[in-house]
Amino acid sequence: MSKLLALIATIDAVLVFLIKPVLGLISAAIAFMLALGIFTRAVLDAPLFGLEELILVVAMWIYMLGAVLASRERSHLSADFVQVVCSNPKMIQVMRLLSTLISLLMAVMFVTWSYDLLQWGINKGQATPVFQLPWYISQSSLFVAALLFCFYLIRDLLADLNTLLHPGTLPHPVISEDNC
Amino acid sequence: MGALFAILAVVALMMIGVPVVFSFAAMTFILSIVYDVDISSLMTTGFWSVNSVVLLALPLFVMTGYLMQAGGMAARLVHFVEALVGRSRSGMGSSMVVACGIFGAISGTASAAVASIGTIMIDPMEKHGYKREYTSALLGISSLLGLLIPPSITMILYAVVTRQSVTACFLATIGPGILLILVLCLMNWIKMRLQPDQSNEVMSFRKRVVEVNDNIWKAFPALMLPVIILGGIYGGIFTPTEAAAVAVVYAIPVGLFVYRELDLKKTIRCLVDAATTTGVIMVILVFSFVSSRIFTFERVPQELTELLMDIFQDKLLILLVVNIFLILLGMIMDDVSVVAIISPLLLPVMESIGVDPIHFAAIVGTSVVIGCNSPPMAPILFMTCRVGKVGMSQVMRPALGFMVFAALPVMLVTTYWSPLALYLPRVMGYLD
Numbered sequence: 243m244s245k246l247l248a249l250i251a252t253i254d255a256v257l258v259f260l261i262k263p264v265l266g267l268i269s270a271a272i273a274f275m276l277a278l279g280i281f282t283r284a285v286l287d288a289p290l291f292g293l294e295e296l297i298l299v300v301a302m303w304i305y306m307l308g309a310v311l312a313s314r315e316r317s318h319l320s321a322d323f324v325q326v327v328c329s330n331p332k333m334i335q336v337m338r339l340l341s342t343l344i345s346l347l348m349a350v351m352f353v354t355w356s357y358d359l360l361q362w363g364i365n366k367g368q369a370t371p372v373f374q375l376p377w378y379i380s381q382s383s384l385f386v387a388a389l390l391f392c393f394y395l396i397r398d399l400l401a402d403l404n405t406l407l408h409p410g411t412l413p414h415p416v417i418s419e420d421n422c
Numbered sequence: 423m424g425a426l427f428a429i430l431a432v433v434a435l436m437m438i439g440v441p442v443v444f445s446f447a448a449m450t451f452i453l454s455i456v457y458d459v460d461i462s463s464l465m466t467t468g469f470w471s472v473n474s475v476v477l478l479a480l481p482l483f484v485m486t487g488y489l490m491q492a493g494g495m496a497a498r499l500v501h502f503v504e505a506l507v508g509r510s511r512s513g514m515g516s517s518m519v520v521a522c523g524i525f526g527a528i529s530g531t532a533s534a535a536v537a538s539i540g541t542i543m544i545d546p547m548e549k550h551g552y553k554r555e556y557t558s559a560l561l562g563i564s565s566l567l568g569l570l571i572p573p574s575i576t577m578i579l580y581a582v583v584t585r586q587s588v589t590a591c592f593l594a595t596i597g598p599g600i601l602l603i604l605v606l607c608l609m610n611w612i613k614m615r616l617q618p619d620q621s622n623e624v625m626s627f628r629k630r631v632v633e634v635n636d637n638i639w640k641a642f643p644a645l646m647l648p649v650i651i652l653g654g655i656y657g658g659i660f661t662p663t664e665a666a667a668v669a670v671v672y673a674i675p676v677g678l679f680v681y682r683e684l685d686l687k688k689t690i691r692c693l694v695d696a697a698t699t700t701g702v703i704m705v706i707l708v709f710s711f712v713s714s715r716i717f718t719f720e721r722v723p724q725e726l727t728e729l730l731m732d733i734f735q736d737k738l739l740i741l742l743v744v745n746i747f748l749i750l751l752g753m754i755m756d757d758v759s760v761v762a763i764i765s766p767l768l769l770p771v772m773e774s775i776g777v778d779p780i781h782f783a784a785i786v787g788t789s790v791v792i793g794c795n796s797p798p799m800a801p802i803l804f805m806t807c808r809v810g811k812v813g814m815s816q817v818m819r820p821a822l823g824f825m826v827f828a829a830l831p832v833m834l835v836t837t838y839w840s841p842l843a844l845y846l847p848r849v850m851g852y853l854d
Contacts, residue, residue, distance in 0.1 A: 266694055273666075273671055275667075276478075284659060297478070298474075304697045305481070305697070305704035308698045308699070308700060308701020309443070312702045318441035341438055344440050359465040380473060
């Protein structure tokens with residue numbers, strides 16, 4: 243299991259290396275494009291057409307890649323109610339494993355739903371009005387995010403299992419080092 | 423019945439630690455089975471609802487909060503407010519409340535305020551005789567002013583899920599927000615009067631003028647941010663989303679070149695962190711929109727309205743029940759979940775008893791303030807405990823005091839005295 247977790251950590255490092263700069267770039271680009279739109283409209287009195295659609299095509303990628311990073315860091319919003327009411331470490335670990343398992347099942351469902359959405363988008367061939375950019379560019383972000391949710395949840399499941407089966411050992415590090 | 427089962431399932435899943443996003447996915451899945459609906463076809467609704475320009479304000483305002491924090495703007499702002507409100511003991515507590523209010527007028531989130539204001543103010547306040555648990559509790563409740571003072575992320579979410587005007591919703595929570603500031607300052611003043619301390623240090627007027635004069639110029643670029651955001655929105659120059667973008671574009675050079683506390687690495691980290699924070703909310707929203715569509719197909723809001731009207735009949739009683747319901751939900755669900763799922767369900771109930779949707783926005787906003795500070799969920803209170811380095815059990819008593827004597831009365835006044843929420847939207851022409 244340790245080898246598998248090490249492999250996952252390597253893949254994770256590659257993913258983070260790719261995702262973080264892309265996220266930073268897209269986020270900054272969106273803010274600057276919106277500000278540029280105001281400037282051309284309010285100051286130059288020459289509104290830029292198509293800016294909004296460009297922004298919307300990439301915005302979904304920010305949300306989905308952001309959510310993937312949250313999955314990676316296990317920082318999705320959650321209640322942590324079990325830790326408040328239960329002091330038995332074994333029970334906490336079992337509940338943690340159960341919650342990861344349910345999350346994984348739901349992530350698999352999300353893969354099928356988002357795949358259907360992507361397929362619908364490709365078949366329908368909808369595109370933006372000005373630049374004729376296909377909307378499936380944006381829709382594919384949901385599918386990619388769903389797949390990556392599964393990837394990180396499998397990692398979490400293995401790590402939780404490892405902790406449960408080998409009590410006393412420290413949990414396997416689930417996040418690789420990154421410099422960003 | 424199916425809807426109730428699905429909502430109970432979400433609560434149960436969240437309580438065993440399933441992240442909100444997957445709990446919502448499970449709710450959608452259960453609804454699809456109970457009502458025999460094909461989710462794949464409804465995913466388009468989720469996608470198009472989230473892929474909106476209005477919702478883009480969310481990541482951009484969160485980015486502004488992070489950039490302010492990392493770029494030194496938040497620190498200058500706090501120092502200025504501290505100088506302005508005074509270095510007396512009660513003044514320090516008030517300056518924390520006011521600083522949170524101003525911070526809320528920029529970033530719209532509570533967590534950024536907790537992190538930046540808490541790290542700057544808790545230690546100096548302890549030197550002035552404030553107990554850490556009291557300061558942490560005050561910070562916890564004050565930081566939630568970010569949910570009331572526009573631009574508020576909660577109000578953006580409410581406006582999107584209930585299809586109301588974002589600007590009108592922003593205006594609706596200004597009154598309750600200001601009332602909460604006043605009540606908290608008053609409570610703090612009374613507390614400090616009742617607890618005399620030798621370390622009480624009052625700054626002379628002349629010294630204070632010098633300090634304010636010194637700090638106002640340092641804080642000037644930071645103070646311009648709420649002016650740009652709110653002035654731009656209500657001056658009709660730009661939309662809330664555009665205001666958020668302008669705030670980001672303004673905060674980056676100020677942090678880089680004016681305060682020189684931001685660098686490229688920190689900037690990228692802020693942008694990535696903001697995307698991470700909002701990405702989670704957006705996926706929740708996708709499932710929330712899909713579920714809401716199923717609820718609408720199955721006439722769940724109408725059935726709920728009929729049920730509540732049959733049982734309670736009286737408007738005041740229904741409002742009280744809704745208040746209690748929102749507080750209880752806030753205790754076990756986070757603010758995003760409450761707004762995303764409960765607002766569209768309860769809005770028809772509110773409309774049927776003559777409550778304006780904009781008024782309901784303020785009711786939801788003030789209820790969420792209580793929920794965010796109420797265990798077991800209490801995300802903001804947990805965060806203030808970490809920042810203040812105190813235990814949850816220590817902070818609970820003062821936190822409960824602020825909730826019972828400040829947040830709860832503000833919620834009740836907002837609920838039962840609609841002009842507090844509706845005056846500004848009416849004056850600004852958003853309501854008839």
